[in-house]
Amino acid sequence: MSAAESDVIDTLVGIKPGTTLDAIRARRPDARTHAQVSFRALFTPQDLGDVSAVERFAVARFIAGLHDAAEITAFYADGLAASGASDAVRTAIDAALAESRATGPYGRYPAGPLSAEDTAGPAYRASAETTHGLGRRLAAAFEHTHMLVFHPRDAAAPALQALLDAGWSTTGIVTLSQLVAFLSFQIRVVAGLRTLSRAA
């Protein structure tokens, strides 16, 4: 990590050098370092491969919004603007959030004893207007992202086929899945540590 690069989790929680939380994070140095390396590998990789910078920041901005995480939303909105996203994409993300709010986790289990725990909830399908603004590839990614965020136990192979049909490659789907999964981690670390720091 370059000395000039600030740690994103520290920044989002507001952890200052020399504080109790700084000392706590220092006790798990590899977790701290590699959370940051993960962030860098997802948002400023050596090679963007099959997923553009706009797509990466758009998905992150959407996930932060789905979590009602204001500071994280602002952080990725800045990244999205810097990635060169069009106004149409940025407007469509707001529209997607307005039409897809939910509370998770929910979803179904394989038929059997766990069926008693099946919990109903929405499966997001982007409206025609939102799809137009996002483009087909990103709209498909948002639908998949919504499932992973709120009802990951509903995942099934046809959801991956829908991404392939919308122009995603197998490797691109792995990167997209890691984006959603990593954000799910980062948002919870930030929320948890912030709560801990304020509960002194």
Place this chain on the structure above:
Amino acid sequence: MTDTTLTPPAHTAPTVFTRDQLDWLPWLEPLAVEALTERHLAGLVDAARAKSPYFRLLARDPDVLGARTRTDKDIFYNPDAGLPRAERELAATATSRSNGCIYCASVHARFAATYSKREADVQRLLDDGVGVELDERWNAIVAASVALTATPVAFGPQHVERLRRAGLDDLAIADVIHAAAFFNWANRLMLSLGEPAAA
């Protein structure tokens, strides 16, 4: 090349949470063992992981996989104080039970049972779900993990208070937060890129 999803071979899907050893069958093509480059192997971290279709699928984005694995190892294996390993595994199990990841829950329930020697309590968490009554310290860890797993996140000062009353210091509470947060990462990959099968 047009990519396509895989149809797993005939198998028995588990329909309950279990501590049994399960297999995991991918829905997308992992990299072939012979196609792994230096960079892929660096992403796998442990060479033995090349045997796993899960890790060979994630190796398609090797830098992210490598960083994910190193984050995971420090959260769960770092022996420097904080939360005992058994209770880090309890948080991972509770998170997986809440999200509904039968595969992840099986692995980490085995670890939780092994390290705590409380097989019956771990099994009740699997059988009855995250509302189960264990003891106050375990109840507090399970409740905190579940609140962290909710979207939007529902973890609040009352969870910190309860963990402190149960005897956790702030490093241990930070370990609960990281263990639950990490399984919100792991569950989503395991659930969405393939499926569990009875071994």
